[in-house]
Amino acid sequence: MPCCFSAPLAALSALPSPCEILRSGALLAPALLRAAAGAVHGSVPTGHSRHSDTLAAVNLELVTLTEDSAVITWYTGVPGTHDGLGHILPAVTEGEVVYGTHPARLNRTAAEDRPTAHHQVELTGLEPGQTYYYQARSRGVAATPTPLHLVRGNAVGTSRFGFGIHGGPYSFTTPQPPPGRHLLSIALCNDLHVGETTAGLVTGVPLMRGVSQEPGLAPYPETMSRALVEEARRRGADVLLAAGDISAGGAPRDMAEAGRILDGFGAHGQDYFVVRGNHDRPRHCDCGSCTGGCGDAFHERFLGGAGPSYFARDLGGLRIIGLDTYEKAGNGADTGGLGAEQLAWFRSRLKENKDQPTVVFGHHPLTVRDSIFPVASGQRLNRRQARSILDAYAGAPGVFLHHAGHTHRNKRTVLPQAPHVTMQEVGAAKEYPGGFCLLRIHSGGFALNHYKSSSAPAREWSERSRRVAAGLWPHHALGRSVADRNSMRTHDLSGISHARLGATESARP
Numbered sequence: 001m002p003c004c005f006s007a008p009l010a011a012l013s014a015l016p017s018p019c020e021i022l023r024s025g026a027l028l029a030p031a032l033l034r035a036a037a038g039a040v041h042g043s044v045p046t047g048h049s050r051h052s053d054t055l056a057a058v059n060l061e062l063v064t065l066t067e068d069s070a071v072i073t074w075y076t077g078v079p080g081t082h083d084g085l086g087h088i089l090p091a092v093t094e095g096e097v098v099y100g101t102h103p104a105r106l107n108r109t110a111a112e113d114r115p116t117a118h119h120q121v122e123l124t125g126l127e128p129g130q131t132y133y134y135q136a137r138s139r140g141v142a143a144t145p146t147p148l149h150l151v152r153g154n155a156v157g158t159s160r161f162g163f164g165i166h167g168g169p170y171s172f173t174t175p176q177p178p179p180g181r182h183l184l185s186i187a188l189c190n191d192l193h194v195g196e197t198t199a200g201l202v203t204g205v206p207l208m209r210g211v212s213q214e215p216g217l218a219p220y221p222e223t224m225s226r227a228l229v230e231e232a233r234r235r236g237a238d239v240l241l242a243a244g245d246i247s248a249g250g251a252p253r254d255m256a257e258a259g260r261i262l263d264g265f266g267a268h269g270q271d272y273f274v275v276r277g278n279h280d281r282p283r284h285c286d287c288g289s290c291t292g293g294c295g296d297a298f299h300e301r302f303l304g305g306a307g308p309s310y311f312a313r314d315l316g317g318l319r320i321i322g323l324d325t326y327e328k329a330g331n332g333a334d335t336g337g338l339g340a341e342q343l344a345w346f347r348s349r350l351k352e353n354k355d356q357p358t359v360v361f362g363h364h365p366l367t368v369r370d371s372i373f374p375v376a377s378g379q380r381l382n383r384r385q386a387r388s389i390l391d392a393y394a395g396a397p398g399v400f401l402h403h404a405g406h407t408h409r410n411k412r413t414v415l416p417q418a419p420h421v422t423m424q425e426v427g428a429a430k431e432y433p434g435g436f437c438l439l440r441i442h443s444g445g446f447a448l449n450h451y452k453s454s455s456a457p458a459r460e461w462s463e464r465s466r467r468v469a470a471g472l473w474p475h476h477a478l479g480r481s482v483a484d485r486n487s488m489r490t491h492d493l494s495g496i497s498h499a500r501l502g503a504t505e506s507a508r509p
Helices: 010-015 018-043 220-236 250-262 297-303 340-352 384-394 456-465 473-477
Strands: 057-064 069-077 096-100 108-111 118-124 131-138 170-173 182-189 240-244 272-277 311-315 320-321 358-361 399-402 411-413 420-426 434-443 445-452 486-490 504-505
Touching: 018 240, 057 131, 057 170, 057 445, 069 131, 069 445, 096 118, 108 118, 182 220, 182 504, 220 240, 220 250, 220 434, 220 456, 240 320, 240 399, 250 297, 272 320, 399 434, 399 445, 399 456, 445 456
Parallel strands: 182 240, 240 272, 320 358, 358 399, 399 420
Antiparallel strands: 057 069, 069 118, 096 108, 096 131, 131 170, 182 434, 311 320, 311 504, 411 420, 434 445, 445 486
């Protein structure tokens, strides 16, 4: 079955141009060959180790950066071992982050409360607009960054400070908070893929063999989705928006399980909202009935089998518009598209109240830029429709955010046609880095912050699934800069009530 991006290379079936393939091939071939050599010549796998005379602390990442906090993650393993996929086996040990406002005075410490191989430390009580220097350590060994050399990226800070020194210290500067009082917070997520069993599987590409869960553990889409719901609630989300690919293939049992998981956040249509992705398209068969599992399980589970698959809701003055970006027939690997009626409804809806604060979410992004993989038509919305939506945004100053999934990466884009709208692609819930984006709305602006799901099983799978695409996945999925997953913008949002109200339905004219 075609994937929307079980890895983004799945869209190769949509046939990018020869120039695109040549450019990406020249970029990726050396890295793919190194990954293959590592898999062939790597050391023999050994069992998990709790203690070792030597320790490797790797994959350091500054995941979250707000005006007063930072979340830092890394991994510790045993050098000279590997798990058969080219990844060192875990070494369970303590972890701490030392930090301060001068690189020679790291006089503050934040430590974990228990030993682990999958480290996550949160720094709190930071000052807005302040530059901090930090070093993450386990048993005295300084952690080194996730390399993002293919995209000339920076996984650990907002400057290049510390990159010439093994283990840092590295540097970041906290942003200013959004102006005004806090109104509400919304968790943005996508690509749960409930029912999937192998991440990053690409048919016909030998090096892209995919990564599966370890035997005996719960299915990773369910583990990651449950962890996301729990983390979103813990981080203060009032509402959750799930932008498509709720299931791996639209099977009724998978859609039902996804619904049960999301129901853990609250009531559908009031506390959380979902839209269709290409994986959630109706299943067709020639059996003459739907007893074989065909039909539109998404429509049945989330819409009660009636009404359109797109909608508008009012949450205390905040308008949320959900788009069905695969309202069409197809195999799932082709360009996303809205039906003519939906597109007309959408443009009319924006024109009716162009100044109302508005968040739009749908599965396919309007554009895909700066990808290390070939950008095929299957990765985005139909170009003509995307232009039509951008034209509508240009005349609707109240729209401030367009949230999309499908690419399985964190990427922030601002287009000149509608500079007041932040286009935010959010990494997949179901695999590395594995989490969601928290939209914090204030009366004078908003902040977007990415959080990894932090349960122990979620951290373990996130680390295991970073090997998708022969280990190249972090170059694509994490976000080449901290700003791709953490940003703040000013925008007049004072028309939104400070207290969250119940959702008011306004599905169609």
